[in-house]
Amino acid sequence: MRIAVENVTKRFGALAAVSDVSLSVGEGEMFTLLGPSGCGKTTLLRLLAGFYNADEGEIRFGDRVVNDVPPHERGIGMVFQNYALWPHMTVSENISYGLKLRKVSSSDAAVRVKEVLARVGLTGLGGRYPGQLSGGQQQRVALARALVLNPQMLLLDEPLSNLDAKIRVQVRSEIRKLQKELGITAVYVTHDQEEALAMSDRIAVFNLGRVCQVGPPKALYERPANRFVADFIGINNLVEGTVRSAEGAVLQAETAFGVLSAIHDATLRAGDRCVICVRPENIALNGQSGGERNHFRGRISFAAYLGNTLRYDVDLGAGVTFKTDVGDPWDHEQIPMGTTVELSCAVGSTLAIPAG
Amino acid sequence: MPVAQTAAIAVRRPRTPASAAIGFGLIWLFLIVFVLYPLTRIFYDAFSNDVGQLTLANFYEFFTDRYYLRSLWNSLVLGVATVVATSVIGIAVAFLIVRFEFPGRNLFSYLSMLPMILPPLVGVLGFVFILGRAGTVNVLLMDWFDMLHPVNFMYGTHGVLLVETLHLFPFMTLSILDSLSKVDPSLEEAAQVVGANGWRRFRDVTLPLTTPGYVSGALLVFIWTFADFVTPLVVGVQDLLAVQAYLNIVQFVDRRIFRMGIVISALLVVLAIVFVLVARHYVAIKDYSSLAYSKVERRQLGPIARWLAVGFLALLMLVSLLPQAGVVLAAVGKGWSLTPLPEHYTLDHFRQVSVETPRFIINSLLYSGLAVLICLVVGVPMAWIMARTRTPGRGTMDALTTLILAIPGTAIGIAYIRAFHYPLPGIDVALTSMWIVLPLVLAVRRLPYTVRSSYSSLLLVHKSMEEAAENVGAGKLATFRDITAPLMWKGILVGAIFSFIMSIQEASATLFLTLGGWEMIPFGIFSYYIAGSHSQAAALGVILIALCAASLYTVNRIAGTRVGGLFG
Numbered sequence: 001m002r003i004a005v006e007n008v009t010k011r012f013g014a015l016a017a018v019s020d021v022s023l024s025v026g027e028g029e030m031f032t033l034l035g036p037s038g039c040g041k042t043t044l045l046r047l048l049a050g051f052y053n054a055d056e057g058e059i060r061f062g063d064r065v066v067n068d069v070p071p072h073e074r075g076i077g078m079v080f081q082n083y084a085l086w087p088h089m090t091v092s093e094n095i096s097y098g099l100k101l102r103k104v105s106s107s108d109a110a111v112r113v114k115e116v117l118a119r120v121g122l123t124g125l126g127g128r129y130p131g132q133l134s135g136g137q138q139q140r141v142a143l144a145r146a147l148v149l150n151p152q153m154l155l156l157d158e159p160l161s162n163l164d165a166k167i168r169v170q171v172r173s174e175i176r177k178l179q180k181e182l183g184i185t186a187v188y189v190t191h192d193q194e195e196a197l198a199m200s201d202r203i204a205v206f207n208l209g210r211v212c213q214v215g216p217p218k219a220l221y222e223r224p225a226n227r228f229v230a231d232f233i234g235i236n237n238l239v240e241g242t243v244r245s246a247e248g249a250v251l252q253a254e255t256a257f258g259v260l261s262a263i264h265d266a267t268l269r270a271g272d273r274c275v276i277c278v279r280p281e282n283i284a285l286n287g288q289s290g291g292e293r294n295h296f297r298g299r300i301s302f303a304a305y306l307g308n309t310l311r312y313d314v315d316l317g318a319g320v321t322f323k324t325d326v327g328d329p330w331d332h333e334q335i336p337m338g339t340t341v342e343l344s345c346a347v348g349s350t351l352a353i354p355a356g
Numbered sequence: 357m358p359v360a361q362t363a364a365i366a367v368r369r370p371r372t373p374a375s376a377a378i379g380f381g382l383i384w385l386f387l388i389v390f391v392l393y394p395l396t397r398i399f400y401d402a403f404s405n406d407v408g409q410l411t412l413a414n415f416y417e418f419f420t421d422r423y424y425l426r427s428l429w430n431s432l433v434l435g436v437a438t439v440v441a442t443s444v445i446g447i448a449v450a451f452l453i454v455r456f457e458f459p460g461r462n463l464f465s466y467l468s469m470l471p472m473i474l475p476p477l478v479g480v481l482g483f484v485f486i487l488g489r490a491g492t493v494n495v496l497l498m499d500w501f502d503m504l505h506p507v508n509f510m511y512g513t514h515g516v517l518l519v520e521t522l523h524l525f526p527f528m529t530l531s532i533l534d535s536l537s538k539v540d541p542s543l544e545e546a547a548q549v550v551g552a553n554g555w556r557r558f559r560d561v562t563l564p565l566t567t568p569g570y571v572s573g574a575l576l577v578f579i580w581t582f583a584d585f586v587t588p589l590v591v592g593v594q595d596l597l598a599v600q601a602y603l604n605i606v607q608f609v610d611r612r613i614f615r616m617g618i619v620i621s622a623l624l625v626v627l628a629i630v631f632v633l634v635a636r637h638y639v640a641i642k643d644y645s646s647l648a649y650s651k652v653e654r655r656q657l658g659p660i661a662r663w664l665a666v667g668f669l670a671l672l673m674l675v676s677l678l679p680q681a682g683v684v685l686a687a688v689g690k691g692w693s694l695t696p697l698p699e700h701y702t703l704d705h706f707r708q709v710s711v712e713t714p715r716f717i718i719n720s721l722l723y724s725g726l727a728v729l730i731c732l733v734v735g736v737p738m739a740w741i742m743a744r745t746r747t748p749g750r751g752t753m754d755a756l757t758t759l760i761l762a763i764p765g766t767a768i769g770i771a772y773i774r775a776f777h778y779p780l781p782g783i784d785v786a787l788t789s790m791w792i793v794l795p796l797v798l799a800v801r802r803l804p805y806t807v808r809s810s811y812s813s814l815l816l817v818h819k820s821m822e823e824a825a826e827n828v829g830a831g832k833l834a835t836f837r838d839i840t841a842p843l844m845w846k847g848i849l850v851g852a853i854f855s856f857i858m859s860i861q862e863a864s865a866t867l868f869l870t871l872g873g874w875e876m877i878p879f880g881i882f883s884y885y886i887a888g889s890h891s892q893a894a895a896l897g898v899i900l901i902a903l904c905a906a907s908l909y910t911v912n913r914i915a916g917t918r919v920g921g922l923f924g
Binding site for chain 2 (some may be wrong): 049070071072075076077078080082084085086088097098101102145146149275
């Protein structure tokens with residue numbers, strides 16, 4: 001089921017929680033709404049679910065305008081942040097409640113409950129109460145409850161935020177696999193950018209009620225369109241500058257510690273303010289070479305050993321500190337604090353985006 | 357109060373100096389002597405004959421006596437009927453207040469708690485003055501419709517049901533209010549997504565989610581009704597279990613009948629404990645605690661529904677508060693009979709029950725005050741032991757507090773008569789012949805309130821706050837004085853005043869133990885009424901209401917919240 005959101009605004013009092021948002025989600029797509037708390041992502045999800053009515057704009061499921069359709073007639077399955085399992089019903093009763101309301105015979109319902117429990121890997125737990133299950137199991141029950149009605153789309157509201165880190169990674173891959181197997185359209189809300197990158201076909205980054213950028217994970221990570229996305233997704237080194245010359249795909253910008261060459265999307269002109277972004281993993285320490293590179297020099301001010309990487313903070317002067325990663329530090333001897341080092345990065349991985 | 361919670365709070369086993377061990381021992385001594393021993397004693401009496409041999413003959417006699425069996429049956433039916441009636445009213449009021457917005461919502465939420473604080477005994481009298489044979493309503497009806505006989509609103513089991521329902525529905529409202537406001541909105545939204553709407557969603561999801569609150573409310577209502585003997589006696593009903601216990605005990609003539617009173621009170625205790633255990637088991641299977649991220653928003657009621665809601669609540673308040681008005685009228689009315697309202701007014705009755713016979717008020721204040729003091733001395737350390745230490749026996753203490761809450765006052769009164777009528781060693785006087793027994797029994801009955809309010813206040817003071825103080829150099833005493841005490845005194849004081857209100861209204865256990873000269877206000881009301889001096893009874897009732905209102909006002913000023921929170 002395709003979803004189209006056109007110029008939708010939702011206000012609470014004077015505050016616009018969602019402000020003139022337009023999006024489209026394709027058939028069978030896993031689409032993530034990503035952003036910090038209070039950015040409007042959950043409000044948009046609840047507009048899709050039908051818990052809120054849009055003040056302006058239109059929401060279409062397929063060709064059908066659903067603005068005034070109540071939740072249960074929208075053909076959605078929803079998974080809530082805190083699972084929202086009814087504590088007074090067993091797992092089977094939780095799952096089959098919607099079937100009962102649809103007057104499905106109890107023998108048919110039992111078969112469907114069994115199937116969906118097997119799908120989420122909970123065979124045999126139908127007789128338990130939610131309180132007797134672990135968090136991960138509860139979330140699988142919530143998923144089963146959403147899926148048993150064969151919804152045309154799945155809405156997931158931060159479904160993993162209450163789980164332990166290890167379980168979270170496991171359940172998230174389960175959800176992703178299940179969604180692909182079923183080919184169901186899914187809208188997924190999260191504030192965790194890593195989760196969003198790992199699960200999504202496409203991501204919409206939200207801030208202050210507006211969409212900042214929409215795209216596949218790789219595009220958002222490598223070619224953020226604005227400062228908010230560059231900063232919010234992954235770790236990034238940012239420094240402001242002024243464009244000196246922009247010809248073709250590469251521009252030169254004046255920054256606090258010298259002129260840098262950077263790629264850009266051809267929107268920047270000479271004289272524009274810009275932000276230069278370089279990911280820590282793209283910065284090399286001491287005397288790396290190959291291709292066109294930007295070079296700068298600084299002093300090590302901090303080091304954090306993370307196991308699979310060693311991350312240095314390098315003070316470049318003028319109040320700018322860049323992070324640089326040494327991948328696989330197994331054979332790397334840690335450089336003492338205060339040591340002056342040479343840094344370089346390929347121009348192809350140095351990105352310039354418009355400031356502000 | 358779940359003991360499991362305390363495990364996370366109490367982080368270490370404190371060193372136990374000798375003084376702490378002595379304090380701990382004294383508290384257990386108190387619990388054993390004044391709670392466990394009397395209860396054991398009535399069970400021993402119930403299971404033995406006059407020469408002290410163990411026997412089941414007493415129970416055989418009870419269960420083969422048609423009248424007792426009918427009383428048992430009537431009590432059970434009355435209890436269930438009251439639960440049903442209070443459920444309907446209590447749930448309706450709670451839902452209106454939590455889920456909907458309408459004019460006067462806040463005012464009603466305060467007013468609906470009032471009947472709970474008003475002394476039940478006074479309420480019964482008021483009902484008789486307004487709805488009794490010669491009460492206002494019947495006088496008006498006979499006047500307007502030329503009826504020859506008054507309508508019997510009050511005299512009989514239906515009268516008991518009416519009075520209990522109107523007195524007890526706030527307990528139900530409060531319990532459900534608490535559960536209902538903790539329900540996570542997403543539980544209802546999840547139901548909405550799968551297509552459960554309106555009445556269906558209410559029945560299948562919302563209502564069951566209030567089960568924990570509902571069960572505790574229902575239990576309280578049931579046990580209260582089951583054990584109340586004053587209300588039935590006032591409206592002339594005798595074939596109820598608690599009434600039989602009272603009548604059998606106070607007659608003091610026939611030893612056999614006296615023993616049956618003890619058997620009945622043992623039965624009251626057993627049944628109360630069974631009900632508590634069943635209820636606990638029922639709730640415990642399911643884990644109702646959930647992570648609530650937000651509250652369900654209140655819905656505006658439509659114009660018609662809005663006035664229906666206001667009308668329903670206004671009528672309910674009128675009916676439940678009318679008796680209090682009746683008591684006031686009876687207290688100031690002079691020779692009030694066969695007229696809808698008194699024709700002449702006087703303050704003479706007040707003078708008689710206060711200036712001429714001041715002992716009711718003096719005794720009430722003295723005994724209730726002492727009871728609160730005992731509660732504090734025993735209850736606060738108990739709460740501290742449960743919240744801050746890992747001493748063995750904490751679980752038992754918690755269970756004992758729950759037990760005390762469940763045991764009917766009637767049974768405790770009888771238990772004390774049996775347990776403490778032996779001369780004490782050394783002074784050769786029995787405890788039941790000394791007035792201190794009244795504050796003691798009051799204190800035991802109200803101990804759970806003090807323990808629970810202190811416990812929850814202590815939980816507010818996280819252990820780490822105290823540790824932080826010790827870390828910057830405060831000694832144990834300074835820590836308690838500067839950190840712990842300022843953070844918890846409010847909760848303790850509110851609990852204490854609440855215990856005071858409940859003590860001063862107490863009209864079950866104390867009625868058994870009162871001897872000449874020890875009369876408290878409820879005893880005075882009861883005996884004046886039974887002796888036919890209705891005006892004096894009413895005057896004492898008004899004084900009691902005034903004392904309760906003053907205490908309640910103090911609680912509100914101190915806590916700045918509704919008293920209701922204490923029941924949670």
